[in-house]
Amino acid sequence: MQLWACGFNAWGQLHFADDEARECLNSDGTTQRSIFDDLPKDLEKFDCVLVDPDIEVSKTSHSTILIRKSTQLVQTGSPDRFFQYLLSQDCQVPHEHIAQTLGEKVAAFKIGTLNTYEGLDKYKLDIPMITNPTAVEDVTNVIANDTSFYALTKSGKVLSWGDIRLQNGLGREVNEDYPANVPCVLEDLTSDPITGIKKIAAGGYIAGALTNENDLYVWGGRQGQETPLPDMSGIPESVDIEGEDILDFGVGDRHIVVLTMSHRLWVIGNNSNGQCGDGSKNEIGAWKEVTLPLHKNQKIVKVYGGYKTSFAIVDGEEE
Amino acid sequence: MPAQMHEDEGNLASLIPQSHESIQLSAGKQRACAESVYISSSVESLIDTCWSFTDPEPLEALIKQSSRPDTKHDSKARSLLSCGTPILQLLLSLCTIARVQDKLFEFGHIIHRLDDLILIAREKFYAFPYKDVPFCWVELFRFASFLKASVLAMESTWGKTKQFLPRNNKSEGSQVGFPGLSEKTMDRMVEAIDTALIMAGHPSDDKARVKINDILDILQNIHRRKVNNNPDNPSPSKRQRLNSDPFPRASLTPNVQRPVSIFSDPSIPALERHMQHPKNEDLGPEPLLIKGSLTGWPALTKWKDISYLRSNTIGGRRLVPVEIGKSYVDSAWGQSIITFNKFLDDYVLDSPEKLGNGMAYLAQYDLFEHIPALRNDIMIPDLCYATCSPPHHSSPFLTKHSALPRLEDPMLNAWFGPAGTVSPTHTDPYHNILAQVVGRKYVRLYAPREHKKLYPKGIEDGGVDMSNTSNVDIGLISGMDGNVDDQKAAVDEFPLFKEAEYFDVMLEAGDCLYIPLGWWHYVRSLSVSFSVSFWFNDTNDLD
Numbered sequence: 031m032q033l034w035a036c037g038f039n040a041w042g043q044l045h046f047a048d049d050e051a052r053e054c055l056n057s058d059g060t061t062q063r064s065i066f067d068d069l070p071k072d073l074e075k076f077d078c079v080l081v082d083p084d085i086e087v088s089k090t091s092h093s094t095i096l097i098r099k100s101t102q103l104v105q106t107g108s109p110d111r112f113f114q115y116l117l118s119q120d121c122q123v124p125h126e127h128i129a130q131t132l133g134e135k136v137a138a139f140k141i142g143t144l145n146t147y148e149g150l151d152k153y154k155l156d157i158p159m160i161t162n163p164t165a166v167e168d169v170t171n172v173i174a175n176d177t178s179f180y181a182l183t184k185s186g187k188v189l190s191w192g193d194i195r196l197q198n199g200l201g202r203e204v205n206e207d208y209p210a211n212v213p214c215v216l217e218d219l220t221s222d223p224i225t226g227i228k229k230i231a232a233g234g235y236i237a238g239a240l241t242n243e244n245d246l247y248v249w250g251g252r253q254g255q256e257t258p259l260p261d262m263s264g265i266p267e268s269v270d271i272e273g274e275d276i277l278d279f280g281v282g283d284r285h286i287v288v289l290t291m292s293h294r295l296w297v298i299g300n301n302s303n304g305q306c307g308d309g310s311k312n313e314i315g316a317w318k319e320v321t322l323p324l325h326k327n328q329k330i331v332k333v334y335g336g337y338k339t340s341f342a343i344v345d346g347e348e349e
Numbered sequence: 350m351p352a353q354m355h356e357d358e359g360n361l362a363s364l365i366p367q368s369h370e371s372i373q374l375s376a377g378k379q380r381a382c383a384e385s386v387y388i389s390s391s392v393e394s395l396i397d398t399c400w401s402f403t404d405p406e407p408l409e410a411l412i413k414q415s416s417r418p419d420t421k422h423d424s425k426a427r428s429l430l431s432c433g434t435p436i437l438q439l440l441l442s443l444c445t446i447a448r449v450q451d452k453l454f455e456f457g458h459i460i461h462r463l464d465d466l467i468l469i470a471r472e473k474f475y476a477f478p479y480k481d482v483p484f485c486w487v488e489l490f491r492f493a494s495f496l497k498a499s500v501l502a503m504e505s506t507w508g509k510t511k512q513f514l515p516r517n518n519k520s521e522g523s524q525v526g527f528p529g530l531s532e533k534t535m536d537r538m539v540e541a542i543d544t545a546l547i548m549a550g551h552p553s554d555d556k557a558r559v560k561i562n563d564i565l566d567i568l569q570n571i572h573r574r575k576v577n578n579n580p581d582n583p584s585p586s587k588r589q590r591l592n593s594d595p596f597p598r599a600s601l602t603p604n605v606q607r608p609v610s611i612f613s614d615p616s617i618p619a620l621e622r623h624m625q626h627p628k629n630e631d632l633g634p635e636p637l638l639i640k641g642s643l644t645g646w647p648a649l650t651k652w653k654d655i656s657y658l659r660s661n662t663i664g665g666r667r668l669v670p671v672e673i674g675k676s677y678v679d680s681a682w683g684q685s686i687i688t689f690n691k692f693l694d695d696y697v698l699d700s701p702e703k704l705g706n707g708m709a710y711l712a713q714y715d716l717f718e719h720i721p722a723l724r725n726d727i728m729i730p731d732l733c734y735a736t737c738s739p740p741h742h743s744s745p746f747l748t749k750h751s752a753l754p755r756l757e758d759p760m761l762n763a764w765f766g767p768a769g770t771v772s773p774t775h776t777d778p779y780h781n782i783l784a785q786v787v788g789r790k791y792v793r794l795y796a797p798r799e800h801k802k803l804y805p806k807g808i809e810d811g812g813v814d815m816s817n818t819s820n821v822d823i824g825l826i827s828g829m830d831g832n833v834d835d836q837k838a839a840v841d842e843f844p845l846f847k848e849a850e851y852f853d854v855m856l857e858a859g860d861c862l863y864i865p866l867g868w869w870h871y872v873r874s875l876s877v878s879f880s881v882s883f884w885f886n887d888t889n890d891l892d
Contacts, residue, residue: 040465108434134477254683
């Protein structure tokens with residue numbers, strides 16, 4: 031398996047494999063990355079950054095990428111306080127069950143409830159913002175973007191909650207019965223023909239959900255900022271790429287990356303740091319296919335979106 | 350890494366041209382030589398200040414502190430500490446590399462990374478409610494922006510000198526001829542600094558505040574020098590003036606129906622008597638018109654002169670925040686940060702409608718902290734130091750306004766725009782002296798007790814409290830805007846409005862209007878207009 035990546039690399043977070051070669055030996059025998067040598071450059075094209083029998087992108091932030099390899103967790107770049115906590119002994123919940131917004135709020139799924147905390151310190155002290163927690167069926171994933179949280183349940187429902195100022199990100203109605211700050215189901219993603227959601231992803235002020243029927247729905251945006259797809263709103267809308275079924279997708283800060291059933295990779299949106307991987311830094315206004323220089327037997331099987339980064343997992347033997 | 354320069358060695362004395370060497374030269378050559386010495390020495394003192402922004406030491410100290418496990422993170426702590434180790438480390442790398450002259454090829458990359466950090470700070474501004482943005486992100490916005498301006502200056506001057514310049518050896522350094530700053534570099538420096546000053550505010554730390562003002566002053570002087578030496582410069586008589594007369598009077602000009610009383614002998618005791626013993630207890634103190642009290646203000650003549658305004662804004666480069674759209678209650682309303690030149694050329698000097706630009710209004714902004722030179726053209730009216738009456742009992746904001754902290758000094762705001770700008774009917778939480786400097790404005794005022802007849806707005810989607818703003822569009826309902834049908838629709842929608850009692854006034858250049866606390870007011874410019882408001886609320890009764 032190969033991990034291909036592109037985009038924002040200010041902290042060298044896209045450097046995996048040859049990290050050792052980039053370290054230098056200090057006079058006291060310790061190794062430390064030299065701050066002088068060079069500033070890591072953004073990757074404007076997808077590049078193979080890691081090879082391993084099994085790779086999964088677990089979580090990303092501005093400055094770090096957390097990867098699950100066959101045997102261990104690998105972290106690149108420079109972890110912020112939240113990521114330091116995730117990797118510490120203190121963190122008792124699986125990484126899939128805890129998330130932090132850019133507004134620094136933390137939400138976690140623990141013992142059948144979803145709780146939200148003002149910040150990491152309050153989470154550590156177990157002082158949630160709302161004292162009566164929302165009881166929910168089994169949650170398989172909790173994620174966040176800049177101001178909203180999203181949870182995916184075992185039965186394929188999506189819940190959202192967060193900042194009332196930015197309701198479009200919630201993708202559902204907000205009123206007295208369904209307040210912004212309480213996890214509530216996105217009803218639009220429960221009605222016919224949708225039988226359930228199998229993956230959620232979010233970034234910036236946008237989010238998306240992939241249905242069991244292999245349709246992708248996206249919603250969100252904030253006033254004064256262009257959305258990756260034109261006309262995005264607080265109502266989930268399905269995405270059409272040449273009428274094909276969707277195999278996987280990822281959402282970045284302001285870009286979306288999609289893998290269709292025929293293993294073709296498509297990108298749209300902000301490309302300021304090369305996160306669309308097409309070799310340019312030009313904003314991409316309509317779905318654009320990006321091809322990776324792969325061998326005949328290789329194909330892309332999974333994609334992820336990071337802050338201003340994109341990832342593709344490639345499977346199959348090199349010739 | 351070059352040894353560190355002592356910050357306080359960056360002396361401004363070197364700004365004085367050293368002309369004694371040039372006695373034997375011809376007058377023209379002498380002037381040109383003095384000029385290049387002047388430019389070179391201005392640039393040198395500029396670089397000295399810029400260099401100080403790249404000091405790695407404070408960052409190293411913060412990183413040490415940040416890596417301690419017991420570090421407390423307080424969102425109000427006044428430092429970059431809570432930005433976290435990754436950001437502090439990146440800033441340190443950028444500062445360190447920027448101090449190496451032969452890393453010039455990396456300067457573009459440094460600037461690119463600073464833009465990335467400024468964007469992260471900007472994204473944080475949106476991710477928190479405005480009042481909750483942790484200080485560290487506000488500080489990051491400023492820090493990265495000032496660093497960017499510094500690296501831009503260093504790249505285009507220090508980085509381009511042929512000689513290798515050891516920053517620890519001042520005596521050699523001063524003999525090096527620095528190239529002048531390009532226009533493009535000046536544009537980009539001012540843009541970086543001003544965007545930060547407008548988005549994040551002026552630095553809270555006095556030292557940084559002084560340094561930034563020094564940089565802007567030096568840029569201002571370099572610009573002025575360049576312009577003065579340009580023979581194509583128009584003579585003062587040909588200078589463009591803000592077209593103050595004649596005004597388009599047409600149907601737009603409202604007639605004053607219930608004129609505000611004239612304050613014939615304005616003084617602090619007289620204003621205090623007026624506030625404490627209102628003619629009509631039910632209304633509270635009424636608005637007052639003060640005629641011709643601004644005679645001592647240089648602004649009265651200077652601000653009509655476009656080239657004066659351009660010249661004091663580094664050739665119109667300084668950025669200002671403007672409101673775009675009909676008024677702040679309009680759906681298409683938005684805020685934008687543009688250069689003073691763009692504002693003047695596209696919105697003030699040309700008819701906005703003609704260009705299809707829409708309306709832009711430099712409204713409610715402390716332009717005088719932003720451009721201190723303009724502060725010297727105005728004076729705070731004595732009346733702002735009167736002991737104020739508390740909010741009137743009929744005001745719906747009685748409790749809210751009573752709880753406001755007392756302002757030690759009046760709050761200054763500039764209001765500058767073309768004919769036709771509108772501030773919809775609203776109340777402010779302070780007493781106000783509105784000084785009309787250029788052009789004329791129509792103001793209509795309603796006492797606090799009239800609030801029900803004005804149909805105040807409520808809490809809007811997204812939680813914005815608009816209860817200080819009326820739903821009634823006075824332009825429509827009084828027939829100044831729109832057609833007869835619009836007017837009728839407005840009258841039907843707000844039936845109580847016609848019973849609301851009001852005062853109104855036409856403010857001419859040189860006039861001041863006293864607007865008592867809690868009075869609703871509608872303000873409309875009838876020509877290109879420049880006003881200054883002074884908010885005050887000092888009440889001694891709490892002592």
